[in-house]
Amino acid sequence: xxxxxxxxxxxxxxxxxxxxxxxQVYTGLAQPVFAGLVxxxxxxxxxxxxxxxxxxxxxxxxVGTFGGSSRIDANSGTVLxxxxxxxxxxxxxxxxxxxxxPVASLMIQMDILGRFANTFFAHRIDSKIEEMDYKxxxxxxxxxxxxxxxxxxxxxxxxxxxxxNFVNSIVNVLNNQLQWLGDGLSVAGAVLPAVGxxxxxxxxxxxxxxxxxxxxxxxTALLTTVFTNIxxxxxxxxGVAEGxxxxxxxxxxxxxxxxxxxLAFKEYKxxxxxxxxxxxxxxxxxxxxxxxxxx
Numbered sequence: 001x002x003x004x005x006x007x008x009x010x011x012x013x014x015x016x017x018x019x020x021x022x023x024q025v026y027t028g029l030a031q032p033v034f035a036g037l038v039x040x041x042x043x044x045x046x047x048x049x050x051x052x053x054x055x056x057x058x059x060x061x062x063v064g065t066f067g068g069s070s071r072i073d074a075n076s077g078t079v080l081x082x083x084x085x086x087x088x089x090x091x092x093x094x095x096x097x098x099x100x101x102p103v104a105s106l107m108i109q110m111d112i113l114g115r116f117a118n119t120f121f122a123h124r125i126d127s128k129i130e131e132m133d134y135k136x137x138x139x140x141x142x143x144x145x146x147x148x149x150x151x152x153x154x155x156x157x158x159x160x161x162x163x164x165n166f167v168n169s170i171v172n173v174l175n176n177q178l179q180w181l182g183d184g185l186s187v188a189g190a191v192l193p194a195v196g197x198x199x200x201x202x203x204x205x206x207x208x209x210x211x212x213x214x215x216x217x218x219x220t221a222l223l224t225t226v227f228t229n230i231x232x233x234x235x236x237x238x239g240v241a242e243g244x245x246x247x248x249x250x251x252x253x254x255x256x257x258x259x260x261x262x263l264a265f266k267e268y269k270x271x272x273x274x275x276x277x278x279x280x281x282x283x284x285x286x287x288x289x290x291x292x293x294x295x
Contacts, residue, residue, distance in 0.1 A: 003087040008160045010042045011079055016153030018075045032056035035075040039082035049082045051092040056100055061200040076152050077104030080159055114151030118144050
């Protein structure tokens with residue numbers, strides 16, 4: 001299956017939009033998991049898109065940008081990895097390691113180029129401010145978004161338009177002559193989310209909230225074990241008893257996430273009310289004090 005022209009067009013438009021959403025629109029669609037969802041919908045394989053997008057989301061959990069610094073573009077990497085994975089039948093884990101992560105890293109250079117190009121419109125805005133040209137300010141402000149959008153849209157378009165044969169030849173080599181390397185990339189792609197978790201735990205106050213971390217791990221392990229055993233029992237009963245057609249599903253991650261949210265909200269309420277209680281206690285102590293001018 002090749003990538004059709006209309007799929008290239010839609011993926012290019014999304015690649016140009018997602019950076020603008022991250023900078024000024026803030027709809028939440030500028031996340032790797034949503035990039036995988038959108039790319040999966042366009043390519044006709046949502047499952048593959050979510051696998052790649054979710055894995056890239058976990059990979060960059062602890063990666064941030066501060067002070068205008070550039071970071072890897074996991075969204076563009078997810079779009080290209082999903083497109084090639086579905087288009088040429090590449091394994092999702094292999095696409096993550098061989099396409100998504102390298103492309104995300106290379107896109108740092110395009111991010112820097114977009115920032116430098118944007119300074120041209122910033123200086124034009126400065127001159128329009130001195131001229132009190134409000135229309136010119138608005139026009140150059142909107143034009144400034146163009147450099148950001150093109151910094152993502154152009155590479156994605158070129159890769160999808162001219163990189164298909166190149167990527168296809170790489171996949172054939174990885175699956176035949178260098179199968180050991182392809183298998184290694186698949187393992188590396190599956191391990192990358194754990195690296196993202198490790199980076200995130202490195203910056204989170206884990207020592208301060210260690211009880212919640214342990215509790216979350218134990219709850220997840222217990223519920224996963226219980227529901228796995230129930231599903232196994234149901235599958236066994238289906239094969240033994242005639243007419244037993246009930247199906248059992250595993251514990252949804254949403255339920256586990258809601259337990260974590262409840263604990264986090266409780267901790268937030270406790271920490272936010274503590275300063276108020278301290279101020280209230282201090283005011284009560286001040287009421288009984290006598291100043292020098294009151295004697």
